[in-house]
Amino acid sequence: MENKITSGIWFVFIGMVLLLHNINVIDFNFVPTLKYWPLLIVIVGINLMVQNKVYGNYIKIASNVLFLGWIFYIGITSPSTHWTESLLNNKNIQIGDLEDGQPFENNVQASIDSGIHEARLEFNGGAGKFELTATNKEQLLTAKSQDNAMGMNLQSTINEGVQELTLNAKPVSDNKKSGAVLIDLNPDILWDFELNYGAANITGDLSSLSFKNLEINTGASNLDLTLGAPKSETAKIAIATGASKIHFHIPEDAAISVKYSSILSKNSFEGFETKKNGIAKTANYDSADKKYDIEIDGAANTFKITRY
The missing domain is CATH 2.160.20 (Pectate Lyase C-like)
Incomplete structure (x- = not known):
């Protein structure tokens, strides 16, 4: 049962972030969150440690919610220039604000x-x-x-x-x-x-x-x-x-x-x-x-x- 609850939390989180991002309610920058992937190993370790414990279910839910809350904070607070420059291998390309002294034509x-x-x-x-x-x-x-x-x-x-x-x-x-x-x-x-x-x-x-x-x-x-x-x-x-x-x-x-x-x-x-x-x-x-x-x-x- 607890596995279904934690899986449901993940599906709800991912679905809501993608929906809100696609309809422009939030501007979620995905790439800055990737460097925190080792925390997934920590979450898995916590889930294994508290398995079959009295309060294990509550600890699993709390650890997953805290992790996803941190990911959400990173995603919505990282400026667009940060993740685009990282994604483009630091080529210093300012997506959406390209200026090089030449006029732009149709x-x-x-x-x-x-x-x-x-x-x-x-x-x-x-x-x-x-x-x-x-x-x-x-x-x-x-x-x-x-x-x-x-x-x-x-x-x-x-x-x-x-x-x-x-x-x-x-x-x-x-x-x-x-x-x-x-x-x-x-x-x-x-x-x-x-x-x-x-x-x-x-x-x-x-x-x-x-x-x-x-x-x-x-x-x-x-x-x-x-x-x-x-x-x-x-x-x-x-x-x-x-x-x-x-x-x-x-x-x-x-x-x-x-x-x-x-x-x-x-x-x-x-x-x-x-x-x-x-x-x-x-x-x-x-x-x-x-x-x-x-x-x-x-x-x-x-x-x-x-x-x-």
């Missing part, structure tokens, strides 16, 4: 410099909805705010034969309401991506795109991407996130390895042969010439891979 584009066959994109954005496509063969990149609620600026440089792009996006409407942005990429270029964003919704079909690195640093977000077969020897995907939903659609014959060290997360990998010691692999991974290496790190995520 439409930006970058042309392809002559002789360029490889490009790198660093995308920094706050809350919003972003759709990625790979259909534009005339430009290297175009980005358009579909409702004029988002502003962007784009910088382009050449470094050792690689065209490097930095795309910043943030709400520019008077009420600071986030909007939708369509980002169209050139499919004939080999890409290297770094996506840094806050509580955003990112979708897209990148099945025609070739990339060698995809680094994703995000807060509580939804990410739904369709990828094609790997076109480089090892295409690496690194994800650092918390309380997010991540869904990749990958061809059924693609070779994939997934390394996951996430806490309190739900993982679903379709078509994988081995799943042990935090690593999942497809049957053809070791023998394939081209493959995906995926690594996900974070907490309270839902990570799903489906095959098509």
Whole structure:
């Protein structure tokens, strides 16, 4: 009975925090709470020590309530800049307040410099909805705010034969309401991506795109991407996130390895042969010439891979 009570306390706490956060009643920052995970070991130890004791049930309830109360206090009192900077590996990106001296526009584009066959994109954005496509063969990149609620600026440089792009996006409407942005990429270029964003919704079909690195640093977000077969020897995907939903659609014959060290997360990998010691692999991974290496790190995520 006491186990059901303590489990119920946890479910009620998590459900209420997520609900209040999603409807903007509270601004709960998840990442600062992660460093207190060793306290879970203390709670488990207390539960074992007082098991079958006269007042054991009351002690279990009290210890769990105190722990969750502390977590709630940390989550609602930590400023947004603290957890976003930590999540983005101290890259000093101020999500939602991107200022670099350039004006923000509703439409930006970058042309392809002559002789360029490889490009790198660093995308920094706050809350919003972003759709990625790979259909534009005339430009290297175009980005358009579909409702004029988002502003962007784009910088382009050449470094050792690689065209490097930095795309910043943030709400520019008077009420600071986030909007939708369509980002169209050139499919004939080999890409290297770094996506840094806050509580955003990112979708897209990148099945025609070739990339060698995809680094994703995000807060509580939804990410739904369709990828094609790997076109480089090892295409690496690194994800650092918390309380997010991540869904990749990958061809059924693609070779994939997934390394996951996430806490309190739900993982679903379709078509994988081995799943042990935090690593999942497809049957053809070791023998394939081209493959995906995926690594996900974070907490309270839902990570799903489906095959098509």
